[in-house]
Amino acid sequence: MIAVESRAENRALELLKGIWRNYSVLVVFVGIIGICAIAAPRFLRMDNLLNILRNTSTVGAIALGMTFVIIAGGIDLSSGPVLATAGAVLILLQRMVNADGTPAVPLALAIVACLAVATSFGFLNGIIITKAKLPPFIVTLAVGIMARSLVMYFMRGATVMGNNIPQFTRIGNGSVFSIPIPFLLVVGVAIIFHILLTRTKFGTYVFAVGGNENAARYSGIKVDRIRIATYMIVGLCTGMAATIEMSRMAAVAAATSGSQYEFEAITAVIVGGTSLTGGKGRLIGSIVGFIILGIVNNMMIMLNISPYLSGCVKGAVILFAVLMQRRER
Amino acid sequence: MSNAAVLQMKGICKSFFGVEVLHNVDFGVDKGEIMGLCGENGAGKSTLMKILSGIHAQDAGEVIFKGSVIRRNATPLEMQRVGVSMIHQELILLNELTIAQNIFLCREPRGAAGLINFNRMNEDAARILSKLGEKIDPKRKVRDLKIAQKQMVEIAKAIAFNVELLVMDEPTSALTGKETKILFDLISSLSAQGIAVVYISHRLKEIIDVCHKVTVLRDGHFVATKNVADVTAHEIATLMVGREVKESKASDFPGDPNAVVLEVRGVSDDLLKDVGFKVRRGEILGFSGLIGAGRTELMEVVFGIRKPRTGSVFIEGKPVTIRSAIDAIRVDLGFVTEDRKETGLVLCRDIVDNANYVSWLKNPGMFKGAKATMENTRRIIDRLAIRCSSPAQNVSNLSGGNQQKVALSKWLLSGAKVLVLDEPTRGVDVGARQEIYQIIRELAAEGVAIVIVSSDLPEILSICERVIVMHEGRITGTLNASELSEAKVMYYATDV
Numbered sequence: 001m002i003a004v005e006s007r008a009e010n011r012a013l014e015l016l017k018g019i020w021r022n023y024s025v026l027v028v029f030v031g032i033i034g035i036c037a038i039a040a041p042r043f044l045r046m047d048n049l050l051n052i053l054r055n056t057s058t059v060g061a062i063a064l065g066m067t068f069v070i071i072a073g074g075i076d077l078s079s080g081p082v083l084a085t086a087g088a089v090l091i092l093l094q095r096m097v098n099a100d101g102t103p104a105v106p107l108a109l110a111i112v113a114c115l116a117v118a119t120s121f122g123f124l125n126g127i128i129i130t131k132a133k134l135p136p137f138i139v140t141l142a143v144g145i146m147a148r149s150l151v152m153y154f155m156r157g158a159t160v161m162g163n164n165i166p167q168f169t170r171i172g173n174g175s176v177f178s179i180p181i182p183f184l185l186v187v188g189v190a191i192i193f194h195i196l197l198t199r200t201k202f203g204t205y206v207f208a209v210g211g212n213e214n215a216a217r218y219s220g221i222k223v224d225r226i227r228i229a230t231y232m233i234v235g236l237c238t239g240m241a242a243t244i245e246m247s248r249m250a251a252v253a254a255a256t257s258g259s260q261y262e263f264e265a266i267t268a269v270i271v272g273g274t275s276l277t278g279g280k281g282r283l284i285g286s287i288v289g290f291i292i293l294g295i296v297n298n299m300m301i302m303l304n305i306s307p308y309l310s311g312c313v314k315g316a317v318i319l320f321a322v323l324m325q326r327r328e329r
Numbered sequence: 330m331s332n333a334a335v336l337q338m339k340g341i342c343k344s345f346f347g348v349e350v351l352h353n354v355d356f357g358v359d360k361g362e363i364m365g366l367c368g369e370n371g372a373g374k375s376t377l378m379k380i381l382s383g384i385h386a387q388d389a390g391e392v393i394f395k396g397s398v399i400r401r402n403a404t405p406l407e408m409q410r411v412g413v414s415m416i417h418q419e420l421i422l423l424n425e426l427t428i429a430q431n432i433f434l435c436r437e438p439r440g441a442a443g444l445i446n447f448n449r450m451n452e453d454a455a456r457i458l459s460k461l462g463e464k465i466d467p468k469r470k471v472r473d474l475k476i477a478q479k480q481m482v483e484i485a486k487a488i489a490f491n492v493e494l495l496v497m498d499e500p501t502s503a504l505t506g507k508e509t510k511i512l513f514d515l516i517s518s519l520s521a522q523g524i525a526v527v528y529i530s531h532r533l534k535e536i537i538d539v540c541h542k543v544t545v546l547r548d549g550h551f552v553a554t555k556n557v558a559d560v561t562a563h564e565i566a567t568l569m570v571g572r573e574v575k576e577s578k579a580s581d582f583p584g585d586p587n588a589v590v591l592e593v594r595g596v597s598d599d600l601l602k603d604v605g606f607k608v609r610r611g612e613i614l615g616f617s618g619l620i621g622a623g624r625t626e627l628m629e630v631v632f633g634i635r636k637p638r639t640g641s642v643f644i645e646g647k648p649v650t651i652r653s654a655i656d657a658i659r660v661d662l663g664f665v666t667e668d669r670k671e672t673g674l675v676l677c678r679d680i681v682d683n684a685n686y687v688s689w690l691k692n693p694g695m696f697k698g699a700k701a702t703m704e705n706t707r708r709i710i711d712r713l714a715i716r717c718s719s720p721a722q723n724v725s726n727l728s729g730g731n732q733q734k735v736a737l738s739k740w741l742l743s744g745a746k747v748l749v750l751d752e753p754t755r756g757v758d759v760g761a762r763q764e765i766y767q768i769i770r771e772l773a774a775e776g777v778a779i780v781i782v783s784s785d786l787p788e789i790l791s792i793c794e795r796v797i798v799m800h801e802g803r804i805t806g807t808l809n810a811s812e813l814s815e816a817k818v819m820y821y822a823t824d825v
Contacts, residue, residue: 199699200695201689201694201695204686204689208675208682208686212671212676212677214671214672215674217634218673219654220686221690222655279675
């Protein structure tokens with residue numbers, strides 16, 4: 001009898017361990033929300049929660065793409081500068097007007113150009129990394145530095161205001177059924193990406209390339225193409241982030257637009273449980289990851305803590321998340 | 330006699346992910362004794378030794394070394410300090426460091442101001458290597474070494490410091506006959522100095538040759554410890570699998586000699602010199618030779634991994650261009666590589682993924698098709714008798730033989746017409762080895778042309794219908810099964 005009971009107990013324990021192994025980030029997420037609700041009752045108000053979702057959408061979009069890159073064993077440090085570059089293209093196009101005051105470039109075309117520029121940067125990163133066989137860290141760092149410098153040069157380091165186009169402003173600031181449009185966009189892309197990652201061959205190959213590049217190559221997988229594709233995906237996501245950011249800010253700042261966003265996105269992915277060594281990871285983790293970062297930012301304001309300390313808290317969150325993931329093994 | 334015991338392991342239990350891999354195992358070694366450790370894949374040999382060397386902690390039971398109980402969570406470094414050294418089956422050297430740095434890792438000789446004394450380190454390393462009969466510059470990086478040389482570095486690392494107990498997990502799997510002989514002399518001399526050795530091998534002949542006693546494990550249970558003088562290799566094999574094992578010998582290829590599926594002509598590069606061969610539908614062709622004869626390189630050329638200077642490939646009489654693995658896959662070639670960890674498997678992914686990579690590539694469409702994928706995976710798990718908790722189990726948690734079956738499965742699921750198997754049973758035990766031979770025979774009977782590269786002569790003899798022998802990039806002889814003997818193969822392999 002005792003043996004039977006202990007087996008049942010074991011099974012319950014295994015089940016709990018299984019939940020923890022697969023959903024630890026969600027457990028931590030619920031815990032954080034609980035703590036926040038106690039520390040600042042205003043935190044749970046609907047308008048505050050929706051505000052958090054709106055504010056995290058930019059980094060969130062980048063984090064979605066970054067998940068692909070990191071699972072494939074890469075990294076992209078150029079996202080922030082690329083956001084500024086693509087954003088600058090968007091703002092410059094949308095503020096061009098004809099003599100009669102109507103927009104010279106259709107808004108849709110300006111957005112497509114923004115997405116195309118950002119995706120091209122991803123392609124550039126991918127081509128250099130795979131063809132020149134250089135480490136992604138160095139290539140994307142260099143490309144990022146160059147992108148930022150070019151934006152600074154062409155905009156003379158200034159901030160440029162966009163024209164006030166209501167449809168454009170609505171992308172970043174509007175809501176549908178009181179849910180922020182940028183968050184809906186991110187969720188929509190996340191659903192497509194989740195299917196891409198878990199149901200398609202491409203997604204499996206992304207995991208294979210990150211897990212063991214040689215074995216992937218010996219299995220006939222076109223490793224270079226897969227890697228380039230992941231950088232193009234993060235590029236496209238950065239273009240989407242640029243569109244949201246430009247819509248919300250109605251301006252692009254050569255020096256500061258998108259600054260540090262690549263690190264925020266990487267942080268979100270790591271907190272979400274994706275392995276930096278590649279081969280393992282989940283999109284849902286990254287989503288929870290960027291929302292956790294948003295909550296941290298929000299709570300700093302709620303609790304009236306100096307924004308200068310937000311780095312301390314985020315650093316601690318990274319260490320805590322990674323420690324937790326280590327213990328699962 | 331018990332005071333002569335250097336190691337006693339009592340009632341050791343260990344589970345991984347709820348699967349018990351060791352059940353109440355007792356194991357002991359006396360001073361200066363050479364103890365063989367045998368068992369099928371998954372029998373728990375490696376796990377037992379990993380507990381001994383501090384890599385895993387046991388769930389229950391105790392380890393007593395030289396009369397004192399070792400604490401349960403002892404680290405590998407602590408175990409090294411008390412005198413336990415282990416040479417792992419899969420080499421764990423740091424490729425970017427030199428040979429000497431690897432040998433003295435964490436134990437570097439210090440000079441003035443506590444800095445590493447590189448001169449002394451290199452001299453000591455050279456001395457240890459020469460004791461092993463290896464005249465190689467200790468300042469070379471490990472990355473540039475051949476696999477047999479890496480093995481020697483591993484051994485040098487293990488004996489560089491005072492050891493009381495040396496564990497060797499399949500140390501000869503990549504060694505040539507000559508190197509094996511040197512190793513055996515070395516083991517005997519260590520034993521004469523009072524050092525105990527635990528020798529894990531699937532080559533039972535070696536156990537008989539070098540060991541005093543042998544302990545057999547089966548499915549995580551202790552089976553028996555015997556004096557080697559009292560048992561035959563056949564009896565050990567029977568203890569391991571728990572049933573009678575039959576050795577078989579291949580006969581000549583009975584099929585149509587004109588049904589050539591794959592023909593390779595005039596392959597030359599830095600190593601290979603005008604090499605060509607044919608393999609027919611349903612034929613099992615072996616490639617024998619010493620390490621470095623160019624057999625693996627030839628197969629890499631055929632599979633598009635290695636670029637030759639000259640050479641052409643014909644599939645069913647038609648010339649084909651193979652520039653990469655995907656080209657080879659398109660003409661239904663399959664390649665089970667010799668190093669499954671490096672090039673065969675994505676260890677951090679599950680059986681489903683690893684078994685289906687190639688068939689996904691071959692089938693049209695962008696979606697995997699969850700249902701068909703799962704059915705295929707279950708079918709192949711059944712067919713190859715892959716022992717796993719579920720298809721979603723990570724390949725890294727499988728034992729060597731089961732990993733090898735997964736590496737094989739991706740080519741079976743994709744319907745390869747020609748299957749190249751490079752060292753198909755390396756690190757695989759007797760039982761699983763017979764299973765793999767059986768699978769190979771079945772595939773051949775179904776019409777798949779099989780090419781086996783193997784350094785294991787008994788393996789070549791027991792399964793291949795025709796054998797091509799290579800020496801230093803050249804084909805030196807071709808033998809049919811009926812005229813095949815170890816002596817003839819060695820004659821061609823060591824050059825005429």
